[in-house]
Amino acid sequence: xxxxxxxxxxxxxAGEEVERTSLGQGLISALILIILITGVVWNLPDSAxxxxxxxxxxxxxxxxxxGQSWGVFAPNPPRQQEYVDVVVTLREGxxxxxxxxxxxxxxxxxxxxxxxxxxxxxVRTQPVRRPFARWVTGLLAGPDGGATRVRIVLRTELxxxxxxxxxxxxxxxxxxxxxxxxx
Amino acid sequence: xxRTHASDSGGLLAAAVDRWSGFWFQPQPMTPxxxxxxxxxxxxxxxxxxxxxxxxxxxxxxxxxxxxxxxxYAWGPLQIWHSDQAMTLTWAVLLLSSAALAxxxxxxxxxxxxxxxxxxxxxxxxxxxxxxxxxxxxxxxxLLLSPAGAALSLDSRRRRGSFWAAQVRAPWALRxxxxxxxxxxxxxxxxxxxxxxxNEGTAVSYALRLYDVVNITLPQWVVMNPxxxxxxxxxxxxxxxxxxxxxWHRRLRPWVLGAGVVLHLSILVTLAVGFFSWSMFxxxxxxxxPEAAQRLVDRVRRRLDRRAEDRPGAGTATVGxxxxxxxxAEPATRAELVEAPDAVTPTG
Numbered sequence: 001x002x003x004x005x006x007x008x009x010x011x012x013x014a015g016e017e018v019e020r021t022s023l024g025q026g027l028i029s030a031l032i033l034i035i036l037i038t039g040v041v042w043n044l045p046d047s048a049x050x051x052x053x054x055x056x057x058x059x060x061x062x063x064x065x066x067g068q069s070w071g072v073f074a075p076n077p078p079r080q081q082e083y084v085d086v087v088v089t090l091r092e093g094x095x096x097x098x099x100x101x102x103x104x105x106x107x108x109x110x111x112x113x114x115x116x117x118x119x120x121x122x123v124r125t126q127p128v129r130r131p132f133a134r135w136v137t138g139l140l141a142g143p144d145g146g147a148t149r150v151r152i153v154l155r156t157e158l159x160x161x162x163x164x165x166x167x168x169x170x171x172x173x174x175x176x177x178x179x180x181x182x183x
Numbered sequence: 184x185x186r187t188h189a190s191d192s193g194g195l196l197a198a199a200v201d202r203w204s205g206f207w208f209q210p211q212p213m214t215p216x217x218x219x220x221x222x223x224x225x226x227x228x229x230x231x232x233x234x235x236x237x238x239x240x241x242x243x244x245x246x247x248x249x250x251x252x253x254x255x256y257a258w259g260p261l262q263i264w265h266s267d268q269a270m271t272l273t274w275a276v277l278l279l280s281s282a283a284l285a286x287x288x289x290x291x292x293x294x295x296x297x298x299x300x301x302x303x304x305x306x307x308x309x310x311x312x313x314x315x316x317x318x319x320x321x322x323x324x325x326l327l328l329s330p331a332g333a334a335l336s337l338d339s340r341r342r343r344g345s346f347w348a349a350q351v352r353a354p355w356a357l358r359x360x361x362x363x364x365x366x367x368x369x370x371x372x373x374x375x376x377x378x379x380x381x382n383e384g385t386a387v388s389y390a391l392r393l394y395d396v397v398n399i400t401l402p403q404w405v406v407m408n409p410x411x412x413x414x415x416x417x418x419x420x421x422x423x424x425x426x427x428x429x430x431w432h433r434r435l436r437p438w439v440l441g442a443g444v445v446l447h448l449s450i451l452v453t454l455a456v457g458f459f460s461w462s463m464f465x466x467x468x469x470x471x472x473p474e475a476a477q478r479l480v481d482r483v484r485r486r487l488d489r490r491a492e493d494r495p496g497a498g499t500a501t502v503g504x505x506x507x508x509x510x511x512a513e514p515a516t517r518a519e520l521v522e523a524p525d526a527v528t529p530t531g
């Protein structure tokens with residue numbers, strides 16, 4: 001612990017000295033520019049500048065985590081409700097349904113937000129559907145494989161524009177359907 | 184003529200270099216950085232705690248994502264070490280290092296550990312994290328680069344004898360937080376203006392009717408009222424533009440940040456967007472001036488001192504709890520030291 005303290009003390013002193021010299025300020029300025037240019041270019045619309053600079057900044061953005069996009073409810077918030085159910089057919093023929101958890105509005109939603117995000121990916125991307133369906137099957141049918149079929153069902157409800165009196169239109173889609181082998 | 188032109192551009196360049204240097208390197212007390220670190224550490228303690236109930240469901244060997252998907256530059260210990268024990272241990276280390284960061288105990292090291300663990304989780308299962316989580320990662324990188332323990336920290340107490348002490352340092356890392364805030368708001372406004380609903384003024388209505396995002400269901404006459412929803416949508420855009428641009432105007436800053444706080448509190452109450460609003464508030468704290476931060480610290484300190492004096496048995500100390508602290512545990516660095524006006528007076 002004393003070694004860590006001494007190292008930390010030396011780094012602090014070294015940091016202060018670097019900040020005071022022109023060379024140090026030049027090096028820090030270069031670091032600042034790299035971070036800022038990466039952040040700004042990452043957020044540019046598709047353009048010649050972005051295409052030109054991306055090969056250089058993409059590795060930096062991914063490696064140190066400064067790659068970023070701020071499309072929260074943008075360019076548009078979703079204009080339809082999406083309900084995802086996982087229907088597992090058990091060996092005795094009974095169907096068990098699992099739905100995305102919705103936490104309480106004070107603390108629970110910080111936990112439920114992760115499930116909400118997962119649901120978005122399940123709806124929009126293929127690769128996560130199979131592991132997700134298999135995980136729910138294990139949860140409902142147990143680890144010894146008491147299920148014969150699993151389906152991910154998406155129910156959508158188009159939201160009418162504000163001011164409109166039109167009724168919401170609904171639709172059901174099967175996102176994933178797998179007949180499971182008997183153990 | 185040519186010489187005048189050259190000397191003009193030379194003068195402009197020198198002025199630009201001066202302004203750059205003044206903005207990033209003009210020393211100032213690190214009290215705001217101390218506040219940023221404390222807030223960030225507390226948010227990370229909550230973030231890590233919220234991960235626990237579903238830790239193994241998301242990341243475990245029998246979970247939804249048993250192994251990390253391969254992606255370029257996506258380094259992280261959990262990529263190669265992905266047992267359930269590794270997951271639980273990484274979670275525990277993240278919780279402890281976040282708490283260490285909040286109190287400023289070996290702050291730089293704590294920031295490094297938080298950065299590695301946070302990155303590991305985000306990369307381990309990309310399907311469960313949102314923009315707020317990405318922002319927390321960026322903020323951690325800035326803390327890692329900064330003298331995070333230079334104020335309001337156990338590091339300060341160990342080095343200078345007082346938790347409340349603040350070094351005077353170049354604020355470049357603090358400025359990164361500030362510029363990051365402008366990038367977030369300007370980027371989101373640009374993105375929103377490329378869509379239809381923000382331009383039409385209906386976006387807020389749609390967002391408030393999403394059953395799995397809504398915390399409080401507002402009445403239909405509110406969310407379906409075109410005029411109200413126009414006003415709410417365009418007001419949100421206006422506040423975001425102001426936060427991206429006008430926050431740099433010293434006199435407008437408190438008003439702009441106040442409007443931002445109202446915006447994000449409204450989001451917190453009505454919509455479930457995880458830790459996004461909290462991670463934005465961390466950026467807001469970076470805009471607190473050193474003077475305002477010091478006034479806040481003094482107020483907290485006075486309150487703590489008064490509480491310590493009121494405690495039965497207290498009476499040996501002259502200025503409350505802080506008097507028990509050793510004055511100098513280790514040689515101070517060369518940086519200037521700023522102490523609160525009612526500085527520590529040891530009574531022996």
